[in-house]
Amino acid sequence: xxxxxxxxxxxxxxxxxxxxxxxxxxxxxxxxxxxxxxxxxxxxxxxxxxxxxxxxxxxxxxxxxxxxxxxxxxxxxxxxxxxxxxxxxxxxxxxxxxxxxxxxxxxxxxxxxxxxx
Numbered sequence: 001x002x003x004x005x006x007x008x009x010x011x012x013x014x015x016x017x018x019x020x021x022x023x024x025x026x027x028x029x030x031x032x033x034x035x036x037x038x039x040x041x042x043x044x045x046x047x048x049x050x051x052x053x054x055x056x057x058x059x060x061x062x063x064x065x066x067x068x069x070x071x072x073x074x075x076x077x078x079x080x081x082x083x084x085x086x087x088x089x090x091x092x093x094x095x096x097x098x099x100x101x102x103x104x105x106x107x108x109x110x111x112x113x114x115x116x117x
Contacts, residue, residue: 001096001105002028008109012116014039032060034091039116043092046115053111060091 006017016034020026035046047057063084065076095108 001098001100002026002031004102004105005031005094005096005109008105009033009112012113014116015112028096030058030093031096032091032093033112034087037090042089047092049115050111053114055108055111056095058093060088060093062088 002018009015010017014036016036018026018028018032035041035043039046041049043059047059050057063081064070065079065081065084066088070076094112095104
C-alpha cells in the first residue's frame with residue numbers, strides 16, 4: 001500500500017510524501033503526507049475538501065509539547081517547537097489498511113490531485 005501511494009501522487013505539487021533512506025525504511029502503518037504552505041490551506045481544510053469527495057483522513061498527532069496531558073502537568077510550559085507545530089498543522093494520514101483495494105487507492109489519489117490542482 002505504501003509503495004503504491006508513493007508511486008501515484010509523487011508529482012502532485014505542494015504534497016510532501018514520506019521519505020525513505022537506505023538506513024531508514026517505512027513500515028507504512030499509516031501513510032502520512034504534509035502539505036506545503038504554498039497550497040494556501042492547512043490539514044483540516046485539506047481533510048474537509050477530501051471528505052466532500054468521499055475520502056476520510058486522520059490528523060497528525062500533536063507534538064509532545066502540545067499534548068494536553070503534559071500541559072496539565074506543567075511540562076513544556078512556554079516552549080515552542082516550530083517544525084513539530086508545522087507538521088502537526090500541515091500533515092494528515094490518507095486512508096490505509098490491508099483491505100484497501102487498487103480502485104480505492106486510485107480514487108484517493110484522484111481526490112488528492114483534484115483538491116491540489
